[in-house]
Amino acid sequence: MAFAAEVAHRLKTLGVDPDDLRPFFYSDVGTDSTETGAHELDLCLKNGALSLLDQKSGQVLAVDFNSPAWRHRAAGHVRGEQLVKAVFGRHKPGHGPLQVTDATAGLGRDAWLLALAGAQVIACERHPVVFALLSDGVQRAAAEPALAETASRLRLLQGDFTGLCPLSEPADVIYLDPMFPPRQKSAKVKKDMQLLHHLLGAGQDDADAMLRTALTQPVGKVVVKRPRLAEPLAGRRPTSQVTGKASRFDVYAAGPV
Ligand SMILES: C[S@@+](CC[C@H](N)C(=O)[O-])C[C@H]1O[C@@H](n2cnc3c(N)ncnc32)[C@H](O)[C@@H]1O
Missing domain, CATH: 3.40.50.150 (Vaccinia Virus protein VP39)
Structure with missing residues (x-):
């Protein structure tokens, strides 16, 4: 699995290589590339903000200085x-x-x-x-x-x-x-x-x-x-x-x- 295309694009605009962040979210298991969410966490875009998503609780974390x-x-x-x-x-x-x-x-x-x-x-x-x-x-x-x-x-x-x-x-x-x-x-x-x-x-x-x-x-x-x-x-x-x-x-x- 990989980040959603919009997330990967946002990361690139921030100068961040999505491949550098991938190991924090997805781990490859075995040789057949079965993958699991390492921490049940993912990155998403929510209301235009790059956000950390807890897939279990649905909770998101983003930085918003305009809140x-x-x-x-x-x-x-x-x-x-x-x-x-x-x-x-x-x-x-x-x-x-x-x-x-x-x-x-x-x-x-x-x-x-x-x-x-x-x-x-x-x-x-x-x-x-x-x-x-x-x-x-x-x-x-x-x-x-x-x-x-x-x-x-x-x-x-x-x-x-x-x-x-x-x-x-x-x-x-x-x-x-x-x-x-x-x-x-x-x-x-x-x-x-x-x-x-x-x-x-x-x-x-x-x-x-x-x-x-x-x-x-x-x-x-x-x-x-x-x-x-x-x-x-x-x-x-x-x-x-x-x-x-x-x-x-x-x-x-x-x-x-
Ligand atoms: C308690 S948080 C800081 C919270 C921050 N003061 C704020 O207002 O949001 C500690 C942060 O320091 C980072 N950190 C810990 N050791 C560090 C180091 N040696 N160099 C740079 N960052 C470090 C951690 O990754 C973590 O994000």
């Missing part, structure tokens, strides 16, 4: 959001746009929020399927007049953050949001995040190593998102913290590990 929820959030006090407070700190708009490297872009929610707040964001994502979903969301946002300016502040890189270091472009801040550990896989975890966990497997990031690498880069600080009560990454105490209801942001003034 009512995003429009509502964007119209609110973005600078008051905890992520933005932790990443921007005392940055003054007069000093030019804050340059942020988001090392773990995922579905781009945090990267988009930072871009909405005025940051210039380079977002790295290593998983090819997640990267394709995010690229599609950003490409559609760029075509929306109301979102085009924000989209222009967001640049995507496919690859492993650690492998992309040393960073070829300067950054003021490196932001890390590793997958939360598996015990977070509760009813409280949003359905779309469950679908993402299904695809990625939860808690498989080498988050400690990512922090160590980030702290060796020539940046002003590193910000890490953690579950509110979790131990700090790599056992390193942060310089300061911004704590919310479910999560917390550990802020490290960068320097040698």
Whole structure:
């Protein structure tokens, strides 16, 4: 089996080779090429968006920065959001746009929020399927007049953050949001995040190593998102913290590990 022609075409317009994504969805069994859906997942186009489909539940996951929820959030006090407070700190708009490297872009929610707040964001994502979903969301946002300016502040890189270091472009801040550990896989975890966990497997990031690498880069600080009560990454105490209801942001003034 292969992707539907419209899906394959969309992937190509995103610069993604469908053959690179195929192994995440279809596995060839035996020599007669009988095929099974590896994760019961597939890619489809839904309302014009490249979407991850759970064939069992019918649930779909796509990146949509033009959704009512995003429009509502964007119209609110973005600078008051905890992520933005932790990443921007005392940055003054007069000093030019804050340059942020988001090392773990995922579905781009945090990267988009930072871009909405005025940051210039380079977002790295290593998983090819997640990267394709995010690229599609950003490409559609760029075509929306109301979102085009924000989209222009967001640049995507496919690859492993650690492998992309040393960073070829300067950054003021490196932001890390590793997958939360598996015990977070509760009813409280949003359905779309469950679908993402299904695809990625939860808690498989080498988050400690990512922090160590980030702290060796020539940046002003590193910000890490953690579950509110979790131990700090790599056992390193942060310089300061911004704590919310479910999560917390550990802020490290960068320097040698
Ligand atoms: C919790 S999600 C990030 C969610 C994201 N902050 C958002 O707002 O949508 C973690 C993501 O980091 C990616 N990731 C993990 N380790 C990585 C690495 N070393 N380099 C690049 N991406 C990585 C995973 O594939 C996953 O998509």
